[in-house]
Amino acid sequence: MDTYKLEKIGATVGMFGDFTNFKDVIDWVLTSFPYKKALEIFCCDDIADLVEATTDKQGMFSEDSAKDLCMDCLDGTDEADDDPKAEWGDEMYCRQAGK
Secondary structure, eight states: OOOEEEGGGTEEESTTSSBSSHHHHHHHHHHHSOHHHHHHHTTOSSHHHHHHHTBOTTSOBOHHHHHHHHHHHTTEEEHHHHOHHHHHHHHHHHHHTTO
């Protein structure tokens, strides 16, 4: 699993991060900040906007949509993109796998 850094809240998301998934990040923001500030953090006017931003076409919660929202609104970066050793390891794995 990848690790993502969320600059605005100084946290990481991933297996060994501060949060294991982006749903937990959203829950934390909603419980740690006043309602209006939490919506402002996610660039939403009301809770309906937040729900819409985190659901898929079937109306179910989507971790991918939550990830996109958090990465965009909380200045997220993929830690693997910033780690040359990780990228080198990925390249060696691909070579060995014949890709």
